[in-house]
Amino acid sequence: MSSAAIEYARSNYPRFLDELKTLLRIPSVSTLPEHKSDVLAAAQWLAAELTRIGMKNVEVIATPGHPLVYADWLNATGKPTCLCYGHYDVQPPDPLDEWKSQPFEPIERNGNLYARGAVDDKGQMYMHVKALEALLKSCNSKLPINIRVILEGEEEVGGEQIARFVREHPDRLQADFALVSDTDMFASELPTLCVGLRGMIYTEIGARGAKTDLHSGMYGGAVPNPFIALAQIIARLKDSAGRILIPGFYDAVKSPSADELKAWQTLPFDEEHYRLTEVGSSRLTGEPGFSVLERTWARPTLDVHGMPGGFTGAGAKTVIPAKAVAKVSMRLVPDQKPQQAFAQYKTYVEALKPDGIELDIRLIHSGEAIVIGTDNLYIQAATRALKKVWNKDTVFIRSGGSIPIVGDFERHLKIPTVMMGFGLPDDNIHAPNEKFHLANFYRGIESIIEFFEELAG
Amino acid sequence: MSSAAIEYARSNYPRFLDELKTLLRIPSVSTLPEHKSDVLAAAQWLAAELTRIGMKNVEVIATPGHPLVYADWLNATGKPTCLCYGHYDVQPPDPLDEWKSQPFEPIERNGNLYARGAVDDKGQMYMHVKALEALLKSCNSKLPINIRVILEGEEEVGGEQIARFVREHPDRLQADFALVSDTDMFASELPTLCVGLRGMIYTEIGARGAKTDLHSGMYGGAVPNPFIALAQIIARLKDSAGRILIPGFYDAVKSPSADELKAWQTLPFDEEHYRLTEVGSSRLTGEPGFSVLERTWARPTLDVHGMPGGFTGAGAKTVIPAKAVAKVSMRLVPDQKPQQAFAQYKTYVEALKPDGIELDIRLIHSGEAIVIGTDNLYIQAATRALKKVWNKDTVFIRSGGSIPIVGDFERHLKIPTVMMGFGLPDDNIHAPNEKFHLANFYRGIESIIEFFEELAG
Numbered sequence: 001m002s003s004a005a006i007e008y009a010r011s012n013y014p015r016f017l018d019e020l021k022t023l024l025r026i027p028s029v030s031t032l033p034e035h036k037s038d039v040l041a042a043a044q045w046l047a048a049e050l051t052r053i054g055m056k057n058v059e060v061i062a063t064p065g066h067p068l069v070y071a072d073w074l075n076a077t078g079k080p081t082c083l084c085y086g087h088y089d090v091q092p093p094d095p096l097d098e099w100k101s102q103p104f105e106p107i108e109r110n111g112n113l114y115a116r117g118a119v120d121d122k123g124q125m126y127m128h129v130k131a132l133e134a135l136l137k138s139c140n141s142k143l144p145i146n147i148r149v150i151l152e153g154e155e156e157v158g159g160e161q162i163a164r165f166v167r168e169h170p171d172r173l174q175a176d177f178a179l180v181s182d183t184d185m186f187a188s189e190l191p192t193l194c195v196g197l198r199g200m201i202y203t204e205i206g207a208r209g210a211k212t213d214l215h216s217g218m219y220g221g222a223v224p225n226p227f228i229a230l231a232q233i234i235a236r237l238k239d240s241a242g243r244i245l246i247p248g249f250y251d252a253v254k255s256p257s258a259d260e261l262k263a264w265q266t267l268p269f270d271e272e273h274y275r276l277t278e279v280g281s282s283r284l285t286g287e288p289g290f291s292v293l294e295r296t297w298a299r300p301t302l303d304v305h306g307m308p309g310g311f312t313g314a315g316a317k318t319v320i321p322a323k324a325v326a327k328v329s330m331r332l333v334p335d336q337k338p339q340q341a342f343a344q345y346k347t348y349v350e351a352l353k354p355d356g357i358e359l360d361i362r363l364i365h366s367g368e369a370i371v372i373g374t375d376n377l378y379i380q381a382a383t384r385a386l387k388k389v390w391n392k393d394t395v396f397i398r399s400g401g402s403i404p405i406v407g408d409f410e411r412h413l414k415i416p417t418v419m420m421g422f423g424l425p426d427d428n429i430h431a432p433n434e435k436f437h438l439a440n441f442y443r444g445i446e447s448i449i450e451f452f453e454e455l456a457g
Numbered sequence: 458m459s460s461a462a463i464e465y466a467r468s469n470y471p472r473f474l475d476e477l478k479t480l481l482r483i484p485s486v487s488t489l490p491e492h493k494s495d496v497l498a499a500a501q502w503l504a505a506e507l508t509r510i511g512m513k514n515v516e517v518i519a520t521p522g523h524p525l526v527y528a529d530w531l532n533a534t535g536k537p538t539c540l541c542y543g544h545y546d547v548q549p550p551d552p553l554d555e556w557k558s559q560p561f562e563p564i565e566r567n568g569n570l571y572a573r574g575a576v577d578d579k580g581q582m583y584m585h586v587k588a589l590e591a592l593l594k595s596c597n598s599k600l601p602i603n604i605r606v607i608l609e610g611e612e613e614v615g616g617e618q619i620a621r622f623v624r625e626h627p628d629r630l631q632a633d634f635a636l637v638s639d640t641d642m643f644a645s646e647l648p649t650l651c652v653g654l655r656g657m658i659y660t661e662i663g664a665r666g667a668k669t670d671l672h673s674g675m676y677g678g679a680v681p682n683p684f685i686a687l688a689q690i691i692a693r694l695k696d697s698a699g700r701i702l703i704p705g706f707y708d709a710v711k712s713p714s715a716d717e718l719k720a721w722q723t724l725p726f727d728e729e730h731y732r733l734t735e736v737g738s739s740r741l742t743g744e745p746g747f748s749v750l751e752r753t754w755a756r757p758t759l760d761v762h763g764m765p766g767g768f769t770g771a772g773a774k775t776v777i778p779a780k781a782v783a784k785v786s787m788r789l790v791p792d793q794k795p796q797q798a799f800a801q802y803k804t805y806v807e808a809l810k811p812d813g814i815e816l817d818i819r820l821i822h823s824g825e826a827i828v829i830g831t832d833n834l835y836i837q838a839a840t841r842a843l844k845k846v847w848n849k850d851t852v853f854i855r856s857g858g859s860i861p862i863v864g865d866f867e868r869h870l871k872i873p874t875v876m877m878g879f880g881l882p883d884d885n886i887h888a889p890n891e892k893f894h895l896a897n898f899y900r901g902i903e904s905i906i907e908f909f910e911e912l913a914g
Binding site: 031032033091092094095098156157158184198200202209210211212213214215216217218219220221222223224225227228230231232233234235236237238240242274278279280281282283284285286287292295296299301302303304305306307308309310311312313314315316317318319320321324326327329331354355356357358364365399400401402425428429430431432433 | 488489490548549551552555613614615641655657659666667668669670671672673674675676677678679680681682684685687688689690691692693694695697699731735736737738739740741742743744749752753756758759760761762763764765766767768769770771772773774775776777778781783784786788811812813814815821822856857858859882885886887888889890
C-alpha cells in the first residue's frame with residue numbers, strides 16, 4: 001500500500017522531470033572559471049526550490065569558492081535527523097564532438113534523460129528534494145523525521161569549501177546519519193547500497209626543459225624534451241601488468257573480508273559483457289590475480305588524464321616544448337592515507353627525474369577511502385525501504401570512485417553515511433552522453449520517501 | 458664602392474621595413490584552417506608587390522591547398538638563371554602568453570623586429586624581393602641575371618603543393634641554381650652558407666583503449682589508459698642517453714667527412730654559452746660521444762611535440778580518456794630515406810603496443826636530408842659577394858632543420874641550392890618572441906644584390 005507521499009509524487013512526476021531539465025540547462029561546471037556565475041545560478045535555483053517546497057532556514061552560503069546551499073526542517077521531536085547531501089556542480093562536457101545531443105540541453109531517448117549532470121549528481125540530488133516535497137505537501141507541511149540539507153558546488157573539483165564547512169561548523173550539520181545519492185546500482189533492477197569508497201590523490205607533474213620553446217630541427221639532439229621526460233616517468237609508475245611501482249605504495253592496503261569477497265562473487269557480473277558493452281576495449285587490464293570487482297573496488301590504481309603542453313592542433317608544428325604537464329591520479333583503498341601516498345609518489349617521481357629536466361609535482365586534491373558497516377540501523381532501515389519499492393533484497397557493494405565528503409562526515413560529524421544511489425553502470429558519468437534512467441529517478445524518489453517513513457518508526 | 462642598386466636600397470630601407478611590417482601583420486598560419494584566408498591574403502599581397510617592382514608574368518597559382526606565387530624576369534640573355542624561393546606562411550604563435558608583444562603586431566626593440574614570421578621566412582623572403590626591386594629600379598628595369606621567383610604558403614605544414622608543382626612543372630621553374638634564404642648565420646657578423654640539411658618524418662601515434670571516456674574511479678584498474686600506453690611506447694623510442702632504439706634506424710647514417718668535422722671544430726661555439734643563453738636547461742642532452750654540432754647537424758634525433766587528448770584544462774577531471782595522440786617526429790641525416798625510416802619506426806611502435814590498446818600510426822609529412830658541394834660556382838660566387846658586404850670569409854655549416862624543397866630542386870630540377878640565410882641563433886623561430894635582427898635584413902638585401910651582380914660576370 002502506498003503512502004500519501006508516494007501518491008503525491010506519482011501524480012507530479014511530469015513536473016518533477018521538467019524541473020530537473022531546467023536545473024540541467026544551467027552549465028554549472030565547477031572546474032572552469034568561465035562558468036562561475038552558472039554554478040551560482042544553480043545554487044540560487046535550488047535555494048528557491050527548497051523554500052518553495054516548505055523547507056526552513058534556506059540559505060545560499062557564500063564561500064571563497066562556489067557556494068553551499070543549506071536548508072532544514074527540525075520539528076520531528078524524538079525522531080532521528082538525516083543530513084541529505086548532494087552536489088549541483090558537474091564535470092566539463094568535453095569532448096563535445098562525441099555527444100549525440102547537446103550536454104546542457106536535456107533530451108529524453110529510450111526512457112533515459114541525457115545531459116551532463118543527469119545522474120552525477122543533479123538528478124540524484126534532486127530525488128531528495130522531490131521526496132521532501134512529496135512528504136511535506138502530502139502531510140500538512142510536516143516531515144516524518146528531522147532533515148538537514150547541504151548541497152555543494154565543488155564536488156568535481158575536490159570539495160574544499162564543504163570540507164572546511166563541515167570541519168568548522170559541525171553544529172550546523174548535526175545529524176544521526178547522512179544520506180548520499182551519488183552512486184550506482186550494481187545492475188538494473190537490483191537495489192544497492194554502497195558501503196565502501198576508494199580515496200584518491202589527484203596530481204600534476206610539471207616538467208620543464210629549455211627556457212623557451214625551441215625548433216626541433218635546430219635543437220633536436222641537444223635539448224631535453226619534457227614530453228619524453230614525462231613518458232619516461234609515467235612508464236615507470238606501473239609495470240606492464242598494471243601493478244603500481246611506487247615503493248611502499250601497497251604497504252597500507254587492507255584486503256576486504258572473506259565474507260565480503262564471497263558476496264562479491266555472487267553478484268551478477270559478466271566480465272566479457274562488461275568489457276564489450278561498458279568498456280569496449282580489446283581486452284581489460286589491471287593487476288593479475290584480482291577480479292575486476294576487486295581491482296576497481298578494493299585495489300589502488302593509477303591513471304593519466306591528460307598531458308597539456310606543446311602543440312596539440314591539427315597538423316605539424318616542429319617544436320621542442322619548454323614545458324609539459326601530466327595529470328596523474330591514484331585511487332586509494334583502506335587503510336592508505338592520501339598524504340602518505342602522495343609523499344611516496346612524489347619521492348619516487350623525483351627520483352625518476354631525467355637529466356636536464358626540472359619537475360614540479362603538485363597535489364591538486366585528495367580524499368580518504370572509507371568502509372561503512374552494514375550492521376548499523378540506518379543501513380538496515382534502508383534495506384527495508386528498498387525491499388518495499390523494488391521487491392528485492394539489497395546487495396552491498398563498494399564503489400571505485402571517491403566521495404571525500406563521506407570521510408568528512410565520519411571524521412567531523414561522527415556519523416555514518418547511507419549511500420543509496422540509483423545510477424546504472426552504463427550512465428556515462430564524466431563522459432559524453434551522460435544519462436539517468438528515468439524509471440530510477442522515479443523509484444529513487446519513492447525509495448527515499450519509504451526510507452524516511454521507515455525511520456519514523 | 459657601392460653599386461647603384463645598393464645606393465637605392467640604402468635610401469629606401471625605412472620604406473622596406475614598413476612594407477615588411479605590413480606583411481607580418483597578416484597571420485598566415487598555414488596549419489590552422491581558420492587562417493586559410495590570411496594565407497591567401499599574404500600571397501596576393503606579395504603578387505601585387507612583385508608586379509609593382511617590375512617583375513613579369515606574376516601569378517597567384519591556385520592549388521588544392523594554399524597558393525603558390527610565381528614571377529620572373531628572363532631578359533638577361535646569356536646570363537645564368539636563379540630560382541628565388543621563399544615561404545610566406547608561418548608557424549602558429551602559441552603559447553601566446555609567453556610573447557612579450559603581439560605576434561602579429563611587429564614591433565622594433567633593440568635593433569630587432571619582433572613578430573611571428575619576422576625571420577622564418579617572411580623577413581628573409583622579402584630580402585629577395587627588395588634586392589630585385591633595388592636592381593630593377595636603379596638600372597632601367599633590368600636585372601643582371603635571369604630570375605624566377607617561386608613562393609609557397611605551406612612550408613610549415615610539409616610543402617605538399619610546391620613539391621607537386623616542382624614535380625609536375627619543372628619547365629616553369631627551369632634555372633641554373635636556386636637561392637633560399639631560410640637558414641641562420643652561425644654567429645653574429647659571420648657570413649654563412651648552409652650546405653647541409655637534415656630530413657624529417659613527422660608522425661602521429663593515435664592510441665585508443667575504451668570505446669568512450671570512462672570515470673577513473675569506477676573503471677580505474679580494469680581499463681587500458683591510452684596516455685599510459687603512449688608513455689610506455691615513447692619511453693622505449695630512445696634510451697636515457699638519447700640514442701634512438703628503433704632497430705636498423707642508424708644503418709644508413711653517413712658520417713660527415715673528416716675535413717667537415719675538422720672545420721666544425723674551428724667554429725666559434727661555446728657549449729656552455731649555448732646552454733645558458735639559447736637553451737636555458739640545466740644541462741644538454743643527446744647521444745654520448747658526439748659534439749653538439751654533430752648531434753644537431755649530422756645525427757638523427759627524435760622529439761615529441763604534443764600529446765592531445767583527455768582533459769587539459771585547469772583543475773581536475775577524473776577521466777580515463779578513450780583516446781590520446783602523440784605527435785612524434787624524427788630528424789634524418791644522409792643517407793637515411795624517409796619512407797624506410799618511417800617503416801622501421803612503424804614496425805617497432807606496433808611491436809610495443811600494450812595489451813588492450815589499438816594504435817593508428819600515421820606519417821604526416823617527410824623530407825629527405827641533403828648535402829650540397831662547396832665547390833660549385835654558385836657557392837663560390839656567393840662567398841665572393843658575402844666577402845664584399847661583410848668583409849669576412851664565409852663559413853660552411855649544416856642546419857639541423859629540414860627544407861624539403863631543396864631536395865625537390867635537386868631531384869626534379871637537377872639544380873643545386875645556395876642557402877644564404879641571415880637569421881641568428883637566438884631568433885626564436887617556431888617559438889614565442891621570434892625576431893629578425895634588422896642589420897641582417899639590410900645587409901642580407903645588399904648581399905643578394907652583390908651575389909646577382911657577381912653572377913653577371
